[in-house]
Amino acid sequence: xxxxxxxxxxxxxxxxxxxxxxxxxxxxxxxxxxxxxxxxxxxxxxxxxxxxxxxxxxxxxxxxxxxxxxxxxxxxxxxxxxxxxxxxxxxxxxxxxxxxxxxxxxxxxxxxxxxxxxxxxxxxxxxxxxxxxxxxxxxxxxxxxxxxxxxxxxxxxxxxxxxxxxxxxxxxxxxxxxxxxxxxxxxxxxxxxxxxxxxxxxxxxxxxxxxxxxxxxxxxxxxxxxxxxxxxxxxxxxxxxxxxxxxxxxxxxxxxxxxxxxxxxxxxxxxxxxxxxxxxxxxxxxxxxxxxxxxxxxxxxxxxxxxxxxxxxxxxxxxxxxxxxxxxxxxxxx
Amino acid sequence: xxxxxxxxxxxxxxxxxxxxxxxxxxxxxxxxxxxxxxxxxxxxxxxxxxxxxxxxxxxxxxxxxxxxxxxxxxxxxxxxxxxxxxxxxxxxxxxxxxxxxxxxxxxxxxxxxxxxxxxxxxxxxxxxxxxxxxxxxxxxxxxxxxxxxxxxxxxxxxxxxxxxxxxxxxxxxxxxxxxxxxxxxxxxxxxxxxxxxxxxxxxxxxxxxxxxxxxxxxxxxxxxxxxxxxxxxxxxxxxxxxxxxxxxxxxxxxxxxxxxxxxxxxxxxxxxxxxxxxxxxxxxxxxxxxxxxxxxxxxxxxxxxxxxxxxxxxxxxxxxxxxxxxxxxxxxxxxxxxxxxxxxxxxxxxxxxxxxxxxxxxxxxxxxxxxxxxxxxxxxxxxxxxxxxxxxxxxxxxxxxxxxxxxxxxxxxxxxxxxxxxxxxxxxxxxxxxxxxxxxxxxxxxxxxxxxxxxxxxxxxxxxxxxxxxxxxxxxxxxxxxxxxxxxxxxxxxxxxxxxxxxxxxxxxxxxxxxxxxxxxx
Numbered sequence: 001x002x003x004x005x006x007x008x009x010x011x012x013x014x015x016x017x018x019x020x021x022x023x024x025x026x027x028x029x030x031x032x033x034x035x036x037x038x039x040x041x042x043x044x045x046x047x048x049x050x051x052x053x054x055x056x057x058x059x060x061x062x063x064x065x066x067x068x069x070x071x072x073x074x075x076x077x078x079x080x081x082x083x084x085x086x087x088x089x090x091x092x093x094x095x096x097x098x099x100x101x102x103x104x105x106x107x108x109x110x111x112x113x114x115x116x117x118x119x120x121x122x123x124x125x126x127x128x129x130x131x132x133x134x135x136x137x138x139x140x141x142x143x144x145x146x147x148x149x150x151x152x153x154x155x156x157x158x159x160x161x162x163x164x165x166x167x168x169x170x171x172x173x174x175x176x177x178x179x180x181x182x183x184x185x186x187x188x189x190x191x192x193x194x195x196x197x198x199x200x201x202x203x204x205x206x207x208x209x210x211x212x213x214x215x216x217x218x219x220x221x222x223x224x225x226x227x228x229x230x231x232x233x234x235x236x237x238x239x240x241x242x243x244x245x246x247x248x249x250x251x252x253x254x255x256x257x258x259x260x261x262x263x264x265x266x267x268x269x270x271x272x273x274x275x276x277x278x279x280x281x282x283x284x285x286x287x288x289x290x291x292x293x294x295x296x297x298x299x300x301x302x303x304x305x306x307x308x309x310x311x312x313x314x315x316x317x318x319x320x321x322x323x324x325x326x327x328x329x330x331x332x333x334x
Numbered sequence: 335x336x337x338x339x340x341x342x343x344x345x346x347x348x349x350x351x352x353x354x355x356x357x358x359x360x361x362x363x364x365x366x367x368x369x370x371x372x373x374x375x376x377x378x379x380x381x382x383x384x385x386x387x388x389x390x391x392x393x394x395x396x397x398x399x400x401x402x403x404x405x406x407x408x409x410x411x412x413x414x415x416x417x418x419x420x421x422x423x424x425x426x427x428x429x430x431x432x433x434x435x436x437x438x439x440x441x442x443x444x445x446x447x448x449x450x451x452x453x454x455x456x457x458x459x460x461x462x463x464x465x466x467x468x469x470x471x472x473x474x475x476x477x478x479x480x481x482x483x484x485x486x487x488x489x490x491x492x493x494x495x496x497x498x499x500x501x502x503x504x505x506x507x508x509x510x511x512x513x514x515x516x517x518x519x520x521x522x523x524x525x526x527x528x529x530x531x532x533x534x535x536x537x538x539x540x541x542x543x544x545x546x547x548x549x550x551x552x553x554x555x556x557x558x559x560x561x562x563x564x565x566x567x568x569x570x571x572x573x574x575x576x577x578x579x580x581x582x583x584x585x586x587x588x589x590x591x592x593x594x595x596x597x598x599x600x601x602x603x604x605x606x607x608x609x610x611x612x613x614x615x616x617x618x619x620x621x622x623x624x625x626x627x628x629x630x631x632x633x634x635x636x637x638x639x640x641x642x643x644x645x646x647x648x649x650x651x652x653x654x655x656x657x658x659x660x661x662x663x664x665x666x667x668x669x670x671x672x673x674x675x676x677x678x679x680x681x682x683x684x685x686x687x688x689x690x691x692x693x694x695x696x697x698x699x700x701x702x703x704x705x706x707x708x709x710x711x712x713x714x715x716x717x718x719x720x721x722x723x724x725x726x727x728x729x730x731x732x733x734x735x736x737x738x739x740x741x742x743x744x745x746x747x748x749x750x751x752x753x754x755x756x757x758x759x760x761x762x763x764x765x766x767x768x769x770x771x772x773x774x775x776x777x778x779x780x781x782x783x784x785x786x787x788x789x790x791x792x793x794x795x796x797x798x799x800x801x802x803x804x805x806x807x808x809x810x811x812x813x814x815x816x817x818x819x820x821x822x823x824x825x826x827x828x829x830x831x832x833x834x835x836x837x838x839x840x841x842x843x844x845x846x847x848x849x850x851x852x853x854x855x856x
Contacts (some may be wrong), residue, residue, distance in 0.1 A: 284553070286528065290523055296557075311564070329558055
């Protein structure tokens with residue numbers, strides 16, 4: 001039995017139960033409401049559990065999606081953003097995007113920025129280029145082009161976004177993840193990005209807090225932010241979104257699991273189609289305001305025909321977490 | 335698996351609630367008179383006055399002062415020189431007089447609320463430390479009141495915000511004035527009830543006002559309740575509710591028992607001011623139409639030997655025998671609904687089109703260089719590009735409007751094919767259009783549709799006189815008429831029954847809708 005402790009808070013807290021819950025979770029497309037009256041870090045611990053669960057499963061990486069992501073971004077940049085007269089005001093431009101498509105691509109191991117110049121949707125290739133400065137040998141500017149082909153795109157990534165694979169192929173933090181997952185974490189996964197888990201919060205302070213939290217497992221200590229890949233790691237296993245700006249929430253891609261750390265984030269993203277098929281975890285506590293709660297009640301009662309209580313899972317979670325039955329409710333969406 | 339218990343009210347199992355119910359003859363009379371005025375006002379669509387009166391009564395019932403003149407403040411009824419009966423009817427005048435008489439009684443005998451509070455703290459204090467939650471606007475007068483008790487031994491802390499509550503440690507008794515409710519009319523935020531730091535509540539409220547204990551329920555249990563069909567009885571929630579009736583009669587006895595049972599919070603919450611009470615007219619072919627009780631409608635009585643057409647109030651129709659009534663329905667032409675509104679809109683069409691063709695990034699700069707004084711220019715520009723049916727969306731100030739149009743003068747001049755003088759006068763005209771649209775949006779075309787209804791009524795009367803002397807020659811489905819030199823299609827619906835007790839949004843009134851749709855307004 002492993003014990004996970006949260007250090008750096010006044011009292012050392014053992015929240016292993018919530019970690020185990022995430023680690024052993026079976027997806028079922030439910031709405032999971034978990035009310036934790038005094039505990040504000042539970043959402044993060046649970047998320048770490050889910051993240052570790054997916055580390056243990058092969059194919060839980062973004063390899064299949066990666067080239068499409070590059071291609072779609074390049075397409076949108078060339079067709080929409082490159083010649084857009086609105087300075088990224090999607091409401092005015094009515095372009096369907098919520099943020100600017102990036103023009104710059106990078107390759108692991110190279111410092112150069114490549115600019116997207118063309119795409120070929122039939123052959124599925126992206127042409128990127130850069131301008132060479134005049135030298136003594138070639139006293140004029142010249143363009144150099146390279147082509148990104150599907151299947152050979154792993155090392156390419158969009159500037160400012162996490163790359164698919166880690167630079168040195170040497171997974172950081174491997175040891176502590178191994179402890180967390182009982183040695184089951186797959187090495188390859190540790191070095192690859194993954195975007196199927198989203199963590200949505202409206203509280204930036206909370207995110208910052210996660211970065212600074214130190215957790216301890218079997219004598220090993222690590223910062224929570226690093227384990228959740230929140231602090232600029234080269235690969236990202238968790239897609240963290242702030243619900244405050246519309247752009248933040250709308251730019252999320254289609255995740256399989258979404259963790260909302262408060263009601264505000266949940267209510268903000270109800271209407272987002274890409275979140276529809278996902279399993280949602282809504283963590284909230286006694287600090288929620290009356291207005292947010294009544295919004296939640298209104299949402300639930302106006303959708304009551306599509307929601308049923310999943311008593312079996314509710315019981316299971318109350319049992320696993322030691323929470324009271326007045327703190328957990330699992331709803332099936334139909 | 336552990337058995338599931340529905341642990342509804344985790345924190346509140348042993349909470350005492352001491353309800354001090356205050357009954358007073360003269361306050362009851364004020365309350366019932368206000369209720370009477372409000373119902374009449376709403377029926378006659380005096381919405382602003384009704385809203386103000388509702389605000390006033392909620393405020394006054396929580397106040398501890400002796401001067402209750404604030405009930406009529408900011409309403410036409412506070413001025414003695416207004417001829418109330420002539421403008422608002424005799425019923426309202428009577429009720430206002432009643433209120434005024436009883437306000438004087440409050441001044442003479444004291445405000446029962448403050449007497450009850452005083453009595454409680456001086457005669458039966460339950461412990462030594464109280465936290466009193468009150469709306470911030472009432473704080474000062476309550477402080478004055480409590481200081482006047484000169485309480486020794488008892489410490490009362492007044493809080494007005496949740497943040498102040500959060501800073502408190504556990505304490506024994508919470509005091510507040512008014513009802514516990516699950517909606518916005520609650521006297522105490524449900525946050526405080528969900529996160530109890532106290533063991534006892536002392537609540538001062540007027541007789542008849544009811545408590546709703548659902549705010550005590552934990553959020554998850556609330557979700558469970560919303561999704562299951564069985565409600566919770568109040569007694570399950572709070573272990574002990576102790577009622578302490580407090581009766582104060584002034585110099586005359588409580589007479590009418592029924593008047594005491596008003597629950598303002600419940601009643602006035604139902605007075606959704608955007609909707610109005612309505613009568614439902616169930617028609618043939620599963621159709622329904624709503625009329626507010628005092629609005630007029632045209633109906634045709636099909637009696638064995640003659641046909642008659644009437645222009646009656648909805649409540650009057652309800653008194654008739656429904657078996658042979660036809661309800662007349664017709665569309666009011668647009669020009670009667672908002673006649674002046676339509677007219678000229680050509681200016682906005684031109685400048686808005688030119689505006690949306692601008693390159694916004696550079697145009698915004700040009701506007702800023704011309705010293706346009708508008709905050710959030712980006713958002714405003716977006717707004718000005720859109721067309722609205724009622725108001726021409728444009729800068730609020732004329733100077734800004736001129737800057738906006740001058741910044742695209744080249745485009746406008748080429749579009750309109752005029753010189754700069756011509757443009758200036760064109761801008762003046764465009765501004766006039768904006769002004770006119772703003773005026774019109776306020777005063778709608780209500781009057782015109784009444785006029786039109788009258789003329790339809792007269793036309794039908796004429797039609798029946800000439801064409802249908804007997805009921806056999808009566809076109810059951812409908813017919814068309816010439817009204818104001820335009821064709822008007824008249825549809826007829828047989829009336830099946832009339833029902834009271836609906837609450838309908840204003841825009842649904844007078845529209846023929848299906849039975850299914852109507853059931854939601856009950």
